[in-house]
Amino acid sequence: MTTRVRLLVGTTKGLFTFESDAARREWRPSGPHLGGWEVYSALGDGSQSERIFVGTSHMAYGPSIRVSDNGGQNWTQIAEGPRYPEESGFALNRVWQIVSGHPSEPDTLYAGVDEAGLFVSRDKGATWTEVASLTSHPTRSDWFPGAGGLCLHTILIHPDNPRRMWVGISAVGVFRTDDGGETWRTCNEGLARVPVGTPHPEVGYCVHKMVLHPDDPDTLYMQYHQGVFQSNDGAETWFPIEDGLPGDRISTELGAPFGFPIVISRSGDRFLVPLESSDQRTMRDGRLLVYGRRRGSDRWEPVGDVVPDEPRHVNVLRDAMTVDSLEPYGVYFGTTSGEVFCSIDGGVGWDRLPGQYGRILCVKPWIQEGEHAA
Amino acid sequence: MPLEVRIPPMLRDCASGQTRFSITAGTLEEALRRLFETYPLLQVHLYDETQRLRQHVLIFFNGESVARLDHLDIPVRTGDQLTILQAVSGG
Numbered sequence: 001m002t003t004r005v006r007l008l009v010g011t012t013k014g015l016f017t018f019e020s021d022a023a024r025r026e027w028r029p030s031g032p033h034l035g036g037w038e039v040y041s042a043l044g045d046g047s048q049s050e051r052i053f054v055g056t057s058h059m060a061y062g063p064s065i066r067v068s069d070n071g072g073q074n075w076t077q078i079a080e081g082p083r084y085p086e087e088s089g090f091a092l093n094r095v096w097q098i099v100s101g102h103p104s105e106p107d108t109l110y111a112g113v114d115e116a117g118l119f120v121s122r123d124k125g126a127t128w129t130e131v132a133s134l135t136s137h138p139t140r141s142d143w144f145p146g147a148g149g150l151c152l153h154t155i156l157i158h159p160d161n162p163r164r165m166w167v168g169i170s171a172v173g174v175f176r177t178d179d180g181g182e183t184w185r186t187c188n189e190g191l192a193r194v195p196v197g198t199p200h201p202e203v204g205y206c207v208h209k210m211v212l213h214p215d216d217p218d219t220l221y222m223q224y225h226q227g228v229f230q231s232n233d234g235a236e237t238w239f240p241i242e243d244g245l246p247g248d249r250i251s252t253e254l255g256a257p258f259g260f261p262i263v264i265s266r267s268g269d270r271f272l273v274p275l276e277s278s279d280q281r282t283m284r285d286g287r288l289l290v291y292g293r294r295r296g297s298d299r300w301e302p303v304g305d306v307v308p309d310e311p312r313h314v315n316v317l318r319d320a321m322t323v324d325s326l327e328p329y330g331v332y333f334g335t336t337s338g339e340v341f342c343s344i345d346g347g348v349g350w351d352r353l354p355g356q357y358g359r360i361l362c363v364k365p366w367i368q369e370g371e372h373a374a
Numbered sequence: 375m376p377l378e379v380r381i382p383p384m385l386r387d388c389a390s391g392q393t394r395f396s397i398t399a400g401t402l403e404e405a406l407r408r409l410f411e412t413y414p415l416l417q418v419h420l421y422d423e424t425q426r427l428r429q430h431v432l433i434f435f436n437g438e439s440v441a442r443l444d445h446l447d448i449p450v451r452t453g454d455q456l457t458i459l460q461a462v463s464g465g
Binding site for chain 2: 036062081083085
């Protein structure tokens with residue numbers, strides 16, 4: 001069966017795509033698409049179409065969602081895209097995340113945005129509505145932005161129950177709904193509050209990225225501002241899982257393990273990219289090291305020295321790392337200095353994809369098999 | 375009276391691929407209203423949800439910032455221009 005593998009790479013200067021086959025050894029870059037626009041989010045819409053959604057924004061001209069129906073050759077803007085009502089006083093600054101809804105709701109898409117909020121489309125992206133129950137949460141007055149803004153950057157949907165979802169907001173925390181978005185509750189117990197200077201104890205938690213275990217939707221993993229955490233009860237409580245990682249939450253000199261992305265393969269292997277510290281936000285000693293924690297293991301290990309011969313004093317942003325759904329799975333990430341790397345051996349060996357780009361904001365896989373891959 | 379409108383190339387997809395076009399209006403106020411009625415996405419990129427002109431956007435009428443005009447009830451004459459620019463920032 002023919003397999004078509006694409007990576008959608010959003011940068012500060014447009015979208016780039018990379019195309020390969022199941023071997024993922026040779027990659028053909030294309031772009032820039034939408035040159036000059038920041039692309040914070042991208043979604044290849046399933047396996048049966050050539051539709052791509054991207055969240056574009058610009059320092060002067062603001063945000064919008066754009067869609068291509070032919071794999072990126074032509075683009076149109078969504079006329080009725082996410083937009084706060086005038087009376088809300090909120091302003092949309094960026095579209096940080098676009099994800100498909102639950103498989104039982106194939107026309108549904110969700111978008112997470114800055115200024116923090118969740119929008120939903122029930123008509124395949126044509127029109128969008130604010131999930132106002134989240135934006136009007138009783139804690140809203142105490143939501144305080146992280147360094148990347150007041151962004152809703154993570155949207156997770158329970159695989160068996162479309163009414164249960166989690167969202168992550170920096171530097172606010174995790175919220176969960178169990179009734180399809182009608183009500184939300186905070187889920188930050190076990191996390192240490194960051195110094196946001198606001199009094200409400202339910203919020204003030206700087207979640208950087210969160211993923212759901214592929215086989216156990218009660219299990220979530222999180223790269224937090226101050227450490228790496230796991231929940232075994234649907235985010236009711238969190239506990240640290242940091243053995244083997246650089247950093248030490250006891251030592252004031254090193255601090256808790258710091259980084260932005262965390263990803264998980266369908267087989268349950270987890271990967272992240274630790275940074276020096278919250279202050280420096282670059283690779284420790286310039287070594288671009290990927291850490292992994294294999295399924296069943298209780299320790300993180302430095303599995304991949306990505307560029308062993310050269311220093312890389314760079315960062316990897318929260319949405320700039322991903323894992324595809326193939327077997328064996330591929331791991332990918334892009335750096336703030338515009339390089340894209342790929343591993344198809346579990347994060348041990350890494351290839352650099354051709355070209356160098358602007359600051360890489362998001363990396364998303366798009367797999368098509370069979371007729372639509374030809 | 376036709377008024378020439380110029381917009382930045384990055385916003386051309388808000389105006390059917392054009393960066394220079396004309397609209398017909400009797401006054402500047404009517405010209406702006408017709409511009410955004412004809413090309414509503416342009417308004418999304420120039421104004422935020424609170425209808426404030428975005429911080430780094432300038433709209434010039436014959437070389438003068440519209441934001442600094444006392445009123446918009448200005449008759450449009452032959453040769454008038456409305457120019458939308460990104461305010462110079464950074465660099």
